[in-house]
Amino acid sequence: MNLVVLPPWRRTVARRFAVTLVAMLPALVMQAWQLDAEWLIRLAVLASAALAFTPVITPALLFTPSPPSPAMGERVGVSGTFPATAPQHHLRPPDSTDHRTPVSRWHWKNSGSAVLLDALTQATLLAALWPSGSALWPAIAGLIAALLMQRLFGGWSSNPFPPSMLALAVGLMLASGSPVAGTSWSPSETAPVALAWLASGIVLVLLRLRPWRPMLCFALPLALFLAGPDLGANYWISAAIGTTFIASDRLHLPPHPLGQCLVAALAGLGTAAIWLAGAPAPALAFAWLLATFLSPWIEQRTLPRPPATISET
Numbered sequence: 001m002n003l004v005v006l007p008p009w010r011r012t013v014a015r016r017f018a019v020t021l022v023a024m025l026p027a028l029v030m031q032a033w034q035l036d037a038e039w040l041i042r043l044a045v046l047a048s049a050a051l052a053f054t055p056v057i058t059p060a061l062l063f064t065p066s067p068p069s070p071a072m073g074e075r076v077g078v079s080g081t082f083p084a085t086a087p088q089h090h091l092r093p094p095d096s097t098d099h100r101t102p103v104s105r106w107h108w109k110n111s112g113s114a115v116l117l118d119a120l121t122q123a124t125l126l127a128a129l130w131p132s133g134s135a136l137w138p139a140i141a142g143l144i145a146a147l148l149m150q151r152l153f154g155g156w157s158s159n160p161f162p163p164s165m166l167a168l169a170v171g172l173m174l175a176s177g178s179p180v181a182g183t184s185w186s187p188s189e190t191a192p193v194a195l196a197w198l199a200s201g202i203v204l205v206l207l208r209l210r211p212w213r214p215m216l217c218f219a220l221p222l223a224l225f226l227a228g229p230d231l232g233a234n235y236w237i238s239a240a241i242g243t244t245f246i247a248s249d250r251l252h253l254p255p256h257p258l259g260q261c262l263v264a265a266l267a268g269l270g271t272a273a274i275w276l277a278g279a280p281a282p283a284l285a286f287a288w289l290l291a292t293f294l295s296p297w298i299e300q301r302t303l304p305r306p307p308a309t310i311s312e313t
Contacts, residue, residue, distance in 0.1 A: 169289055
């Protein structure tokens with residue numbers, strides 16, 4: 001039997017999240033240097049909230065590791081629960097007489113760091129998408145609600161909604177009484193930042209951490225909108241982040257490539273329609289929530305069906 005040896009950065013879920021954060025660093029530095037230095041304050045506040053709140057809502061997170069793929073465990077949607085192809089395994093919480101083995105200690109360390117790194121990743125994406133100059137408390141409340149919702153769904157393996165998009169949508173609704181358009185920048189200022197985000201996503205594709213097909217399916221509908229003459233430059237950064245780090249996130253997409261492309265294309269069409277209607281750039285979160293709401297239904301219809309067997313009579 002031939003065993004596939006994965007590269008070191010793909011062997012654990014925690015390492016995948018860590019590499020994703022490292023890949024974001026050039027884009028984060030470019031955004032802070034080119035556009036808004038106060039963005040670092042937003043990042044620090046949101047990251048602190050995520051790291052402080054995650055252990056509170058996951059007291060047993062180190063003993064209930066979530067599987068690294070949405071194909072493992074059950075996919076839970078608002079419209080129902082859909083069993084997948086592989087069972088979800090949980091480690092038994094230790095009691096006073098339990099002596100953990102080296103294997104359980106490995107899971108203890110890997111799962112806990114993975115959950116915290118995932119929360120930090122979602123906080124970073126939210127900070128990058130949150131409108132500059134807007135109040136920060138709605139974003140904090142939205143992030144806490146999104147992280148709590150993810151744990152209630154059973155973790156990232158069974159949560160159909162990207163937490164950064166859910167947090168952004170909740171934050172926008174809480175801030176509905178105040179302007180959320182943010183500061184406007186020129187194309188010459190935003191173009192390098194958008195290119196840096198795209199380059200970060202390409203690095204993850206080359207490392208085989210993210211699929212490229214959903215990125216393309218999400219970006220193609222937006223290309224028609226981005227080519228419009230009256231487009232504000234602020235939309236470019238949201239489009240780049242949505243393409244590279246939201247559309248390519250397998251944890252919240254169907255496991256089959258066709259299902260991933262359908263969800264990403266639906267989100268791209270919804271985002272283009274919302275933006276054409278005059279919504280601000282962060283409103284892409286609502287298009288993603290609608291697309292991922294249909295993700296379990298799309299998954300059911302795109303997963304390969306097992307061949308029919310003929311029963312003996």
